[in-house]
Amino acid sequence: MTVSPAAVETTAAPTEPDLRDLDRDVELAAVVRVAAAVAGVRCATVNLLDASEQHQVVPHGFPGSSSPREESLCAAMNTGGPQVQVHDDLAADPRYAGNPWVDGRRARVRAYASAPLVVDGETVGTICVFDEAPHAFAPDAGERLADLASVVVALFQRRRQARQLAALATASAAARDQARAAAGHAARSEAFTRALLDSLPVGVVAADAEGRLTLFNRLGREWHGLPERYAEQVGRARSTEDVVETFGLCAPDGRRLRPEEVPLARVYAEGRVRDADMAIDRPGHPLRVLRASGTPVLDARGRLTGAVVAMMDVTAQRELEARLREAALHDALTGLPNRALLLDRVGQALQVQARDGLPAALLYCDLDGFKAVNDTLGHAAGDAALLRMAAALRSVVRPGDTVARIGGDEFVVLCPGSATEDAARRLVDRITATLATPTDGGPPLRCSTGVALSRRGDDADSLLCRADAAMYEVKRSRRRPAPGA
Incomplete structure (x- = not known):
């Protein structure tokens, strides 16, 4: 079964796929380039399938386009279930020699290999590599492509989870502010919100309308080196410059962040922030690389009451990408x-x-x-x-x-x-x-x-x-x- 590209972004009813956003995804494009280098061919892409079309996103080595699903090599090769495909020459295979992507109507693909992208048990597309000339793929080419497919799926799942959790954190922060208006309900709401935020598998940081830090959930405290009672440390960070110094905020390459680059500060300056890279460099601890998304918190009249940022730990993923780049070169x-x-x-x-x-x-x-x-x-x-x-x-x-x-x-x-x-x-x-x-x-x-x-x-x-x-x-x-x- 295949699903709309929107299924990559949400678990609710499918919506219009945000393909332009995927085209700008730097990490996804990097994985596709690595796939071409590892396979030793010129072209690579991520194919996403919906009920009627195939969409080629982050294409490498060719322009990319959308085309009818019935013409898709990706769909044809996964009809019997998701599986890795490796073909040194499609023109020599009678099953695919007449496909428009092979016989010249759309392209003249000869060498072709693909691995399915399976999200929540459903095949949403493939990562594929190809060339217009026959190519003798290495014996482990399928395994390497399957490894890269797992990286792509992890990227999709992280995007979806980060957006859901950021929305949940925003809703929780708004509920916490509204609860303050009802003193009798405030304590129960605060405890519920705290328990909810502490159970999330992402770090959450919040600040008030003036940018003063007001909240770290459990993971946020652990990553920033804060104890459970962290009011004293947070109180010392009175400005963004203090935040950078107090918590060792830096770029993934170790460069100390400028105050205006901190994701929480960017929310106040830019509004919604998505997929911002940062890292925490604590003495005596390995560098932790995070992917942050943030949003302003508004009251019923649209007035700014604060900001919340959700952070996902992508250290292991970055290390895997580095190893893949090393292996490719x-x-x-x-x-x-x-x-x-x-x-x-x-x-x-x-x-x-x-x-x-x-x-x-x-x-x-x-x-x-x-x-x-x-x-x-x-x-x-x-x-x-x-x-x-x-x-x-x-x-x-x-x-x-x-x-x-x-x-x-x-x-x-x-x-x-x-x-x-x-x-x-x-x-x-x-x-x-x-x-x-x-x-x-x-x-x-x-x-x-x-x-x-x-x-x-x-x-x-x-x-x-x-x-x-x-x-x-x-x-x-x-x-x-x-x-x-």
């Missing part, structure tokens, strides 16, 4: 940058050359005899040799240089700025000497290294190809018989 064995990150840094070096005239050197290093090591001593010995190669390359480069593993036994060293042929050759000699004299007791290693200096008009691929060709020339020269032999 680094080699799993050596921890070195992979081909995608290398090409990005080569592009940056070429931009520096175009602007300042400072060329870069690219060294393409291939570990000699690696296949024989794998075949005779096993893959564990091969992995050990690759790790030694990575360590040796790291030990001889400058801090600003990049050492990358781009596949198998092939490594690349990028030395940006003021490169010369002599400097590059000296670096090759240092690499050769380091590999020949291991410090860990292992056997000596040798690699064939090709050198290319960047030229104006180069792009990352052309520079890499010239260095690769130079490396193969070194290998061929070593196989030639000596003169007179």
Whole structure:
């Protein structure tokens, strides 16, 4: 069963889906970009299905659009229930070769993989990656995509929960203010409100019309390091500057927040605030990253009586996103940058050359005899040799240089700025000497290294190809018989 995209936002009756808001979701867009990088294809998107249409939100690598549900690959592949799909070439599969997204009527999708987005037991769509050319997906591509689907579902659920809880907190704060007008009912209402707020799985902070802090629920107290009786600490924070200093409020990157950036202060300045990132940096505690949404509290006449902010702990989610980004851009064995990150840094070096005239050197290093090591001593010995190669390359480069593993036994060293042929050759000699004299007791290693200096008009691929060709020339020269032999 599929539901409207509005089901992602509410558990009540479906309403018009706020697709423009989803298109601006920075975290959702980041997950989609990671999906494309992890799968090694050009395009990715989140597809949301309603009764009649498929909506492509946060598309990466293509414009995105809405289209009839009956044409949707996402809907067709999940007809028998939610499942991960991986297809190296849809055109070769008679079940999908005639689909408008495959045969050219809408697009010419060939490589395709998707994982369902299941919210509260109902499939609301998929996260999918695709390309116009066939592509051999890695064996674990489906599992990785399923992991990213769980991140997307968590984002949807967090959005829905944050809005529901913020509304509940606002209603509770308004009820608390109204209760003060009835002295006989005030104590019971206050106790109920306190119990209600303390039971919420989010932190809640409230302030009065002048911006003075008046309320922290249980989680809010714990996160800010307040005891249950917190009036004294709150009383010391008489201004937003005091709040920042007293509670260690900062941005997720650790930068101390400016007073006007604090979500509670923003409610007074801007009105409703949604999905604002912040963090709490308490001495002796790990950084806690929060996602805050706030709203002003108005009385029956529309006059401001205060503000309330609800905060969700997204620390674990941010850590997962960081690990996914790391996995997408680094080699799993050596921890070195992979081909995608290398090409990005080569592009940056070429931009520096175009602007300042400072060329870069690219060294393409291939570990000699690696296949024989794998075949005779096993893959564990091969992995050990690759790790030694990575360590040796790291030990001889400058801090600003990049050492990358781009596949198998092939490594690349990028030395940006003021490169010369002599400097590059000296670096090759240092690499050769380091590999020949291991410090860990292992056997000596040798690699064939090709050198290319960047030229104006180069792009990352052309520079890499010239260095690769130079490396193969070194290998061929070593196989030639000596003169007179």
